[in-house]
Amino acid sequence: MTNVQSAGGSPWERGGTRFWIVSVSLLAVLATVISMVAIVISHPKDDEVSVATDGQTAAAEFPGREIDLGAEPDESFEPRDPKAPPAPEGTLHQITMTATEEELEIAPGFKQTMWTFDGKVPGPVLRGKVGDTFEITLVNDGTIGHSIDFHASKVAWNDEMRTIDPGEELVYRFTAKHAGIFMYHCGTPPVLHHIGNGMYGAVIIDPPDLAPVDHELVMMQSELYTAPAGEVASLEKMLADRWDAVVFNGYPNQYQHRPIRVEPDQRIRVWVMDDGPSENSSFHVIGTIFDTTFKEGTYLLRPDARQGGSQTLDLQPAQGGFVEFSFDVAGLYPFVTHKFSSASIGAVGLFQAGDVAPDEGGADS
Numbered sequence: 299m300t301n302v303q304s305a306g307g308s309p310w311e312r313g314g315t316r317f318w319i320v321s322v323s324l325l326a327v328l329a330t331v332i333s334m335v336a337i338v339i340s341h342p343k344d345d346e347v348s349v350a351t352d353g354q355t356a357a358a359e360f361p362g363r364e365i366d367l368g369a370e371p372d373e374s375f376e377p378r379d380p381k382a383p384p385a386p387e388g389t390l391h392q393i394t395m396t397a398t399e400e401e402l403e404i405a406p407g408f409k410q411t412m413w414t415f416d417g418k419v420p421g422p423v424l425r426g427k428v429g430d431t432f433e434i435t436l437v438n439d440g441t442i443g444h445s446i447d448f449h450a451s452k453v454a455w456n457d458e459m460r461t462i463d464p465g466e467e468l469v470y471r472f473t474a475k476h477a478g479i480f481m482y483h484c485g486t487p488p489v490l491h492h493i494g495n496g497m498y499g500a501v502i503i504d505p506p507d508l509a510p511v512d513h514e515l516v517m518m519q520s521e522l523y524t525a526p527a528g529e530v531a532s533l534e535k536m537l538a539d540r541w542d543a544v545v546f547n548g549y550p551n552q553y554q555h556r557p558i559r560v561e562p563d564q565r566i567r568v569w570v571m572d573d574g575p576s577e578n579s580s581f582h583v584i585g586t587i588f589d590t591t592f593k594e595g596t597y598l599l600r601p602d603a604r605q606g607g608s609q610t611l612d613l614q615p616a617q618g619g620f621v622e623f624s625f626d627v628a629g630l631y632p633f634v635t636h637k638f639s640s641a642s643i644g645a646v647g648l649f650q651a652g653d654v655a656p657d658e659g660g661a662d663s
């Protein structure tokens with residue numbers, strides 16, 4: 299036994315040598331396979347890279363269509379009127395609002411079925427004063443349940459904000475007890491889906507000392523989520539924050555296509571509402587400084603001896619306020635959300651102060 303072992307090794311030892319040779323070979327093959335897989339994983343295909351790095355195509359992993367943000371709207375395109383409506387006379391405002399589901403043009407040459415209040419996205423801007431009573435009759439002309447939730451109100455969620463079926467209506471009555479610009483939206487679950495498909499707007503409740511201005515405007519910022527033709531955008535896309543555009547008053551770059559005309563030295567107030575549903579806003583006007591800012595019910599800045607200036611109004615979803623400013627010289631003044639990843643996908647507009655042609659440059663800077 300001993301000799302056999304010393305002369306040529308035991309069968310176990312000879313078998314062990316083969317075992318180790320085979321094992322090492324297998325390990326080498328395995329390591330090669332693992333490293334090849336690692337190389338493939340670390341070098342994704344070109345289209346996967348573009349999905350991960352290009353904000354405009356980040357939504358491509360969800361069903362939808364691509365908005366051409368460089369396209370011009372038709373000659374006949376009328377932008378959403380940015381003027382803030384005046385507060386109506388009287389202290390009781392009886393208004394009917396209708397929930398609809400209809401196809402709208404939400405970008406140049408791009409139509410999509412949206413859920414709306416009164417057939418538009420955003421819904422109408424309502425206005426009143428502290429102490430006024432709003433009596434809103436909500437009519438559901440859609441095919442699914444809808445509702446309305448006014449942030450300007452103090453009412454029971456299970457009563458006025460209840461969901462009504464198609465064909466039904468309800469009366470939502472509230473007295474405005476606090477000043478500011480407040481979001482309203484459909485509150486039917488999943489709320490994200492109903493807001494993301496268009497059911498949102500704003501109510502302005504004037505502070506008692508609101509000074510007169512030359513131009514008073516409203517900008518409601520929101521995201522657009524595209525869907526396959528004939529469909530509404532999916533909840534999954536909204537849950538993943540995969541918007542396709544960020545817009546003021548429902549349409550990408552509409553006030554760049556149709557600038558807002560003002561004059562130098564005129565005083566301008568812009569009410570800004572972040573209707574989201576999910577993206578924040580940092581409202582900024584290029585070429586001027588705000589001397590007055592009002593956010594979430596209070597003045598942050600008013601002209602005084604300290605001569606402070608403000609460059610942006612920062613808002614999270616469902617926050618609002620206003621800014622006041624003027625332009626010192628004639629020219630073009632873009633306005634943006636200074637979160638430029640949002641500005642670059644539709645959240646840009648243009649003031650034209652005085653007689654200067656909108657195509658004289660600067661609009662894209």
Ligand SMILES: [Cu+2]
Pocket residue numbers: 413443444445484485486492497
């Ligand atoms: Cu709804």
